[in-house]
Amino acid sequence: MIDGSTPFEATDAALLDPQYRAALVDLFGVLAYGELGAFERLAADAAMAPRITDKAALAGMATAEYRHFLALRDRLTDLGVDPEQAMEPFRRPIDEFHAHTKPADWLEGLVKAYVGDGIALDFYREISAYVDPASRELVISTCEDLGQSAFVVDRVRSAIDADPRVAGRLALWGRRLVGEALSQAQRVAAERDALSTLLVGGTDRPGVDLAEIGRMLARLTENHSRRMQELGLAA
Amino acid sequence: MIDGSTPFEATDAALLDPQYRAALVDLFGVLAYGELGAFERLAADAAMAPRITDKAALAGMATAEYRHFLALRDRLTDLGVDPEQAMEPFRRPIDEFHAHTKPADWLEGLVKAYVGDGIALDFYREISAYVDPASRELVISTCEDLGQSAFVVDRVRSAIDADPRVAGRLALWGRRLVGEALSQAQRVAAERDALSTLLVGGTDRPGVDLAEIGRMLARLTENHSRRMQELGLAA
Numbered sequence: 293m294i295d296g297s298t299p300f301e302a303t304d305a306a307l308l309d310p311q312y313r314a315a316l317v318d319l320f321g322v323l324a325y326g327e328l329g330a331f332e333r334l335a336a337d338a339a340m341a342p343r344i345t346d347k348a349a350l351a352g353m354a355t356a357e358y359r360h361f362l363a364l365r366d367r368l369t370d371l372g373v374d375p376e377q378a379m380e381p382f383r384r385p386i387d388e389f390h391a392h393t394k395p396a397d398w399l400e401g402l403v404k405a406y407v408g409d410g411i412a413l414d415f416y417r418e419i420s421a422y423v424d425p426a427s428r429e430l431v432i433s434t435c436e437d438l439g440q441s442a443f444v445v446d447r448v449r450s451a452i453d454a455d456p457r458v459a460g461r462l463a464l465w466g467r468r469l470v471g472e473a474l475s476q477a478q479r480v481a482a483e484r485d486a487l488s489t490l491l492v493g494g495t496d497r498p499g500v501d502l503a504e505i506g507r508m509l510a511r512l513t514e515n516h517s518r519r520m521q522e523l524g525l526a527a
Numbered sequence: 528m529i530d531g532s533t534p535f536e537a538t539d540a541a542l543l544d545p546q547y548r549a550a551l552v553d554l555f556g557v558l559a560y561g562e563l564g565a566f567e568r569l570a571a572d573a574a575m576a577p578r579i580t581d582k583a584a585l586a587g588m589a590t591a592e593y594r595h596f597l598a599l600r601d602r603l604t605d606l607g608v609d610p611e612q613a614m615e616p617f618r619r620p621i622d623e624f625h626a627h628t629k630p631a632d633w634l635e636g637l638v639k640a641y642v643g644d645g646i647a648l649d650f651y652r653e654i655s656a657y658v659d660p661a662s663r664e665l666v667i668s669t670c671e672d673l674g675q676s677a678f679v680v681d682r683v684r685s686a687i688d689a690d691p692r693v694a695g696r697l698a699l700w701g702r703r704l705v706g707e708a709l710s711q712a713q714r715v716a717a718e719r720d721a722l723s724t725l726l727v728g729g730t731d732r733p734g735v736d737l738a739e740i741g742r743m744l745a746r747l748t749e750n751h752s753r754r755m756q757e758l759g760l761a762a
Contacts, residue, residue, distance in 0.1 A: 325579070328579070328582060328583060328586060331570065331573075331586050332570060332573055332574045332582075332586070335566065335567060335570030335571070335573075335589065336570070336571065336574070338566075338567060338570075339567045339571070343611065344560070344563070344610075344611045344614050344615065344618065345610075345611050347563060347567075348563060348596065348600070351563060351566050351567070351593050351596070352593070352597075354570065354589075354590075354593075355589075355590040355593045355594075358586050358587070358589075358590045359590075361583065361586070362587075365583070375579075375580075376578065376579045376580050379579050380579065383579065
């Protein structure tokens with residue numbers, strides 16, 4: 293993108309470009325392993341649920357993430373690559389993100405699900421502007437609203453109503469989640485050149501300019517703050 | 528059942544009998560919470576998987592258990608009861624079973640999935656003989672082969688090939704699983720009169736005789752031994 297107003301749109305023909313294909317394989321690889329990680333995290337949160345209906349709701353969210361994983365894995369197979377190999381480079385950063393942000397209790401799990409999924413979905417939507425139409429459709433389809441946001445907001449707000457001190461602890465937790473996500477994202481960006489070229493461009497393709505990357509980060513940050521507010525938390 | 532050859536068959540009209548309805552609510556309650564517990568256990572096992580494809584396979588099994596849970600939960604709602612209330616009496620025994628049989632590693636998780644699901648499915652099939660046709664269809668549908676048995680057998684046998692000492696440890700583990708399952712099952716049978724009447728009969732319905740209960744236990748034990756053998760383990 294040269295003028296900063298509309299993103300560069302990859303066409304289906306872009307798939308013939310090996311650099312673009314490598315970028316797509318990286319993109320679907322990181323998204324697929326991310327969905328598998330989200331499945332595990334939500335299932336583990338379900339185990340901490342105080343009520344059976346809460347447990348069932350979290351388990352339902354987890355199975356939705358698994359459906360997304362299957363779609364992404366199948367697309368990797370369609371691209372002629374081994375899904376396991378495509379996911380492998382992202383296993384360590386994503387596992388480390390989860391290891392460093394293990395919720396201590398049910399509420400921290402809910403905030404992580406809400407805030408983490410929110411950031412992930414924002415990123416999906418941003419990145420979808422830079423890929424070919426078929427890939428965009430797949431990426432957007434993994435952004436389907438799991439319809440559980442209202443559930444999480446209700447549970448977190450009720451907990452704060454019952455004990456306002458909870459809000460301070462959860463606000464700190466939200467900041468820690470973002471910090472850890474950024475540090476792992478930077479690591480991925482530094483290590484995966486192919487993936488980075490989706491944004492910064494390649495030999496034959498223009499990338500977005502720095503101003504646009506700045507605007508993108510601003511949008512991600514604003515949306516995060518809005519979500520924290522919805523939960524009744526300071527961002 | 529009087530003569531010990533064919534089980535008593537409840538008809539749809541049996542649903543009008545309050546004692547039979549209470550038994551069904553208990554049955555679907557314990558199965559539903561059992562499926563939710565199986566979901567959690569398999570998802571936790573997925574987190575221990577050494578390879579991404581193994582992780583994905585376990586996550587897929589977990590989501591299948593969740594589908595079964597949904598079908599059972601919906602049937603409870605159809606029966607006019609609150610699913611959460613119907614499951615509640617079985618929460619403690621099932622949670623305790625899992626707490627007392629937490630796999631120490633990936634292989635113990637696989638054996639638990641295989642042996643535990645096997646016993647559960649055998650029990651489903653046995654009990655399905657004593658309920659009305661619509662209930663039987665639901666119970667049987669939750670017995671669908673998840674198609675992952677071959678996967679588990681392969682992984683466990685490969686591990687034993689690589690290190691034969693593993694077999695002794697896993698055989699002990701299998702015995703512990705059965706012991707713990709029996710002790711929780713006895714507790715449920717003692718506490719839930721309604722559920723027990725499905726087998727032992729009620730005021731107006733004949734139950735199975737002791738000899739048939741003995742044969743049922745023999746079948747469950749034989750099938751368990753066969754499954755342990757398939758894994759390459761002494762029962």
